[in-house]
Amino acid sequence: TLEHAKLKARLEVLQRNQRHYAGEDLDSLSMKELQNLEHQLDSALKHIRSRKNQLxxxxxxxxxxxxxxxxxQNNKLSKQVKEREKEL
Structure with missing residues (x-):
């Protein structure tokens, strides 16, 4: 079906992008695509660092x-101990 074909094509794109993010199959990319990928990775890294700092x-x-x-709590307990020592 058309829906199945669209989903399959989308899956292939996602898998290809995932390989690119992992540094694989980069030889097929143009210089512009490599620069785009680098920009995406830089942006993702900034976002991750920001989130890490926030956490x-x-x-x-x-x-x-x-x-x-x-x-x-420690101060309160120390006072109680001192008061009991005075009572003894």
Whole structure:
């Protein structure tokens, strides 16, 4: 069917692009296509680095919150220990 043929052609394009992204079958590409591929890879890398930095900042922020909560809990427990020592 026509739908099947379109899907098959789309799959072939995607597989070819995937090979290009992996650095395979590049000899069939023109200089313009190679420059396009390089630009796409650069853009993807920038996006990935940006996302990684965002996730790292979020992780650091969460760890700082946990650290603050643990410090507060530690201070509270230290006060309780000192109060009990006074009672003895």
């Amino acid at each position: 790292m900042h979020e992780s650091i922020s969460e760890l700082q919150k946990k650290d603050k909560a643990l410090q507060e």
